[in-house]
Amino acid sequence: xxxxxxxxxxxxxxxxxxxxxxxxxxxxxxxxxxxxxxxxxxxxxxxxxxxxxxxxxxxxxxxxxxxxxxxxxxxxxxxxxxxxxxxxxxxxxxxxxxxxxxxxxxxxxxxxxxxxxxxxxxxxxxxxxxxxxxxxxxxxxxxxxxxxxxxxxxxxxxxxxxxxxxxxxxxxxxxxxxxxxxxxxxxxxxxxxxxxxxxxxxxxxxxxxxxxxxxxxxxxxxxxxxxxxxxxxxxxxxxxxxxxxxxxxxxxxxxxxxxxxxxxxxxxxxxxxxxxxxxxxxxxxxxxxxxxxxxxxxxxxxxxxxxxxxxxxxxxxxxxxxxxxxxxxxxxxxxxxxxxxxxxxxxxxxxxxxxxxxxxxxxxxxxxxxxxxxxxxxxxxxxxxxxxxxxxxxxxxxxxxxxxxxxxxxxxxxxxxxxxxxxxxx
Amino acid sequence: xxxxxxxxxxxxxxxxxxxxxxxxxxxxxxxxxxxxxxxxxxxxxxxxxxxxxxxxxxxxxxxxxxxxxxxxxxxxxxxxxxxxxxxxxxxxxxxxxxxxxxxxxxxxxxxxxxxxxxxxxxxxxxxxxxxxxxxxxxxxxxxxxxxxxxxxxxxxxxxxxxxxxxxxxxxxxxxxxxxxxxxxxxxxxxxxxxxxxxxxxxxxxxxxxxxxxxxxxxxxxxxxxxxxxxxxxxxxxxxxxxxxxxxxxxxxxxxxxxxxxxxxxxxxxxxxxxxxxxxxxxxxxxxxxxxxxxxxxxxxxxxxxxxxxxxxxxxxxxxxxxxxxxxxxxxxxxxxxxxxxxxxxxxxxxxxxxxxxxxxxxxxxxxxxxxxxxxxxxxxxxxxxxxxxxxxxxxxxxxxxxxxxxxxxxxxxxxxxxxxxxxxxxxxxxx
Numbered sequence: 001x002x003x004x005x006x007x008x009x010x011x012x013x014x015x016x017x018x019x020x021x022x023x024x025x026x027x028x029x030x031x032x033x034x035x036x037x038x039x040x041x042x043x044x045x046x047x048x049x050x051x052x053x054x055x056x057x058x059x060x061x062x063x064x065x066x067x068x069x070x071x072x073x074x075x076x077x078x079x080x081x082x083x084x085x086x087x088x089x090x091x092x093x094x095x096x097x098x099x100x101x102x103x104x105x106x107x108x109x110x111x112x113x114x115x116x117x118x119x120x121x122x123x124x125x126x127x128x129x130x131x132x133x134x135x136x137x138x139x140x141x142x143x144x145x146x147x148x149x150x151x152x153x154x155x156x157x158x159x160x161x162x163x164x165x166x167x168x169x170x171x172x173x174x175x176x177x178x179x180x181x182x183x184x185x186x187x188x189x190x191x192x193x194x195x196x197x198x199x200x201x202x203x204x205x206x207x208x209x210x211x212x213x214x215x216x217x218x219x220x221x222x223x224x225x226x227x228x229x230x231x232x233x234x235x236x237x238x239x240x241x242x243x244x245x246x247x248x249x250x251x252x253x254x255x256x257x258x259x260x261x262x263x264x265x266x267x268x269x270x271x272x273x274x275x276x277x278x279x280x281x282x283x284x285x286x287x288x289x290x291x292x293x294x295x296x297x298x299x300x301x302x303x304x305x306x307x308x309x310x311x312x313x314x315x316x317x318x319x320x321x322x323x324x325x326x327x328x329x330x331x332x333x334x335x336x337x338x339x340x341x342x343x344x345x346x347x348x349x350x351x352x353x354x355x356x357x358x359x360x361x362x363x364x365x366x367x368x369x370x371x372x373x374x375x376x377x378x379x380x381x382x383x384x385x386x387x388x389x390x391x392x393x394x395x396x397x398x399x400x401x402x403x404x405x406x407x408x409x410x411x412x413x414x415x416x417x418x419x420x421x422x423x424x425x426x
Numbered sequence: 427x428x429x430x431x432x433x434x435x436x437x438x439x440x441x442x443x444x445x446x447x448x449x450x451x452x453x454x455x456x457x458x459x460x461x462x463x464x465x466x467x468x469x470x471x472x473x474x475x476x477x478x479x480x481x482x483x484x485x486x487x488x489x490x491x492x493x494x495x496x497x498x499x500x501x502x503x504x505x506x507x508x509x510x511x512x513x514x515x516x517x518x519x520x521x522x523x524x525x526x527x528x529x530x531x532x533x534x535x536x537x538x539x540x541x542x543x544x545x546x547x548x549x550x551x552x553x554x555x556x557x558x559x560x561x562x563x564x565x566x567x568x569x570x571x572x573x574x575x576x577x578x579x580x581x582x583x584x585x586x587x588x589x590x591x592x593x594x595x596x597x598x599x600x601x602x603x604x605x606x607x608x609x610x611x612x613x614x615x616x617x618x619x620x621x622x623x624x625x626x627x628x629x630x631x632x633x634x635x636x637x638x639x640x641x642x643x644x645x646x647x648x649x650x651x652x653x654x655x656x657x658x659x660x661x662x663x664x665x666x667x668x669x670x671x672x673x674x675x676x677x678x679x680x681x682x683x684x685x686x687x688x689x690x691x692x693x694x695x696x697x698x699x700x701x702x703x704x705x706x707x708x709x710x711x712x713x714x715x716x717x718x719x720x721x722x723x724x725x726x727x728x729x730x731x732x733x734x735x736x737x738x739x740x741x742x743x744x745x746x747x748x749x750x751x752x753x754x755x756x757x758x759x760x761x762x763x764x765x766x767x768x769x770x771x772x773x774x775x776x777x778x779x780x781x782x783x784x785x786x787x788x789x790x791x792x793x794x795x796x797x798x799x800x801x802x803x804x805x806x807x808x809x810x811x812x813x814x815x816x817x818x819x820x821x822x823x824x825x826x827x828x829x830x831x832x833x834x835x836x837x838x839x840x841x842x843x844x845x846x847x848x849x850x851x852x853x854x855x856x857x
Contacts, residue, residue, distance in 0.1 A: 068652040153788040159768070170780045171599075172685060185586055186643075192644065204811075227791055233778070234805075238805035253574070253597050357561070363640055
């Protein structure tokens with residue numbers, strides 16, 4: 001393995017060393033909710049060693065081998081989704097149902113700073129690696145587990161996927177249109193946020209260890225992270241004793257917090273073209289009304305917020321009538337010139353290939369994957385001024401770094417590794 | 427528990443936060459991990475104090491539950507940054523800080539002599555997170571955005587909505603576009619902190635809301651990056667570019683909705699599903715059990731769904747069985763029954779219902795706080811993460827506009843408290 005650059009001593013000038021140089025993570029995460037967390041840390045230079053089960057080719061992670069694909073080839077190493085979620089990591093195989101496998105894991109934990117997983121609660125403990133057992137191997141270990149419901153409480157045994165986390169935490173019901181069923185999220189929003197919070201938990205626990213010398217176990221429950229993402233509306237209910245809202249009660253394209261009207265997504269000409277318009281106040285409305293220029297728009301009826309709110313359905317209908325006969329670009333140009341908030345509902349190809357802002361940010365770096373070749377992946381939405389992230393290496397193929405880790409880090413010989421392979425340990 | 431002295435992994439870290447709508451959640455999260463958060467707001471109160479919902483629906487800067495939620499545990503000081511003396515106090519305050527958190531327009535603070543390049547010389551360990559719409563260097567960051575326009579331009583809205591594309595795409599509720607940016611700001615701060623512990627040096631963290639939205643759509647992004655395919659939105663489930671998947675949401679017998687999520691894959695789960703249908707006397711009604719039985723015999727590989735006809739049929743049968751079961755049970759009984767079969771399903775709760783769920787109550791997510799100002803108990807959602815030494819139940823209410831919270835710090839008495847400034851502002855308004 002390449003030696004991690006030596007961290008600069010306190011007070012030293014800025015360096016090119018990665019932000020997390022010297023931090024090693026023994027990583028059991030998968031899917032996006034877990035693997036996304038260690039991806040961020042790997043992008044900032046932590047050494048993330050992803051451990052996969054050789055007996056099922058790592059298929060516990062449904063992204064392993066799944067779509068999308070860069071070409072006609074299919075196979076366990078050829079998933080574009082797995083690649084984007086695991087770039088910059090090392091990958092090894094290890095069968096924890098074998099005694100030798102457990103021994104090797106103990107050796108790896110002993111030289112790691114952090115152990116991570118997003119198995120259902122208790123899985124790692126049943127394999128013999130509870131927090132207490134991890135601590136016995138390495139007293140200052142940081143262990144962060146990310147499960148749906150956490151390791152205690154009535155649902156500790158229950159399992160989740162992103163959409164279930166969103167359902168149970170209130171995020172699905174609060175996404176939808178009036179008089180319609182919940183729309184929910186068209187992707188696992190809570191896998192993204194779960195990954196982000198898991199990365200925060202790992203780093204905060206490392207910071208605490210830096211200060212106190214103590215490790216810890218953070219028992220993260222992804223549903224609780226989701227629940228905490230709807231605070232003001234929860235307070236509205238608990239404080240004002242309102243009955244719980246029901247599906248279809250109001251449109252989440254409108255805005256009550258802050259209160260804005262008109263505020264929505266309106267149709268434009270052509271196929272499935274939409275524009276988002278927000279009138280924050282009477283001045284924004286006045287600007288929009290003068291662009292629209294019709295009698296209804298400039299009438300006293302809608303001049304003040306109270307009037308617009310009193311007849312929001314009718315207002316939305318009228319605004320939609322105006323937008324529907326124009327192209328998205330016309331609406332964005334005309335209303336955007338006034339300074340009011342407006343945006344097209346961007347298709348993936350538009351925000352990825354035709355958006356100067358994402359290009360300037362460096363949002364779509366190309367990584368090199370051993371079998372897939374050069375593939376674009378998602379970048380990170382933060383830039384650090386001294387030691388920023390980089391994504392150059394694609395996700396590991398199954399067991400791609402067995403030699404580097406078992407021989408380079410744990411000191412096994414070529415023969416020993418060969419035998420482990422024969423016996424199904426790796 | 428007094429404000430600013432919480433335990434947690436960030437104990438000892440002082441954060442100066444310039445009040446904002448876009449980054450308020452970041453300050454809250456840092457405080458919940460033990461940091462001391464000093465919130466700087468202008469005389470008369472920051473405008474976000476007028477964001478509803480309000481206590482008893484009465485608009486008032488101390489009644490905003492938006493303010494209450496995002497500012498629990500913070501202390502406030504009132505400073506008019508356009509005033510030279512106040513700007514100097516702010517500079518001094520930042521001199522004592524580890525972290526600055528702000529979401530100001532890109533050029534404003536530099537012009538006031540209050541940005542990272544000008545203040546880091548005296549405080550080389552200073553970490554500074556700026557949240558802007560498109561990143562600090564992007565000219566578009568001077569424009570105003572709302573959570574809606576962030577989610578529209580950045581990708582989330584395209585993927586959310588209904589099978590019926592005559593209905594508009596949907597922005598998910600709860601201002602998640604802004605909150606996602608705040609979460610990344612916190613991630614940047616703890617990254618910079620771990621690095622500072624090794625290098626002794628702080629740094630600037632540039633957060634783009636637009637990039638954060640772009641990094642939050644799962645297959646919406648990688649289907650295009652990898653295969654130049656455009657995902658299409660579907661009711662209650664993942665937008666996809668491939669063969670469209672069947673419905674995953676169902677209305678339960680009690681009228682509430684449930685999510686059936688990803689249907690069963692293993693043979694054990696198919697077998698449990700067959701037993702559950704049997705127990706409820708629904709096998710006959712379900713009719714063709716053959717695909718479920720094939721699932722129980724062999725299981726399926728998720729990667730083959732859509733590629734292999736039989737696998738697709740078996741997965742579809744699993745989903746249809748769950749939807750039938752949901753229609754005959756209350757949402758809650760369906761959730762429990764499915765989970766007992768090992769199949770991850772869930773109730774589509776409102777956030778308020780979730781707060782009352784026995785599991786979250788058991789884990790302390792519903793935190794009762796006695797508010798002295800109100801003379802009553804308020805139930806807050808607890809912190810999303812619990813660390814060794816942190817306590818979900820230690821919530822200090824957000825600072826009121828007319829509330830003086832003199833600190834024990836040397837700079838404390840030199841700053842105007844929000845009390846005097848608020849009073850002055852109100853008197854001015856009345857005059």
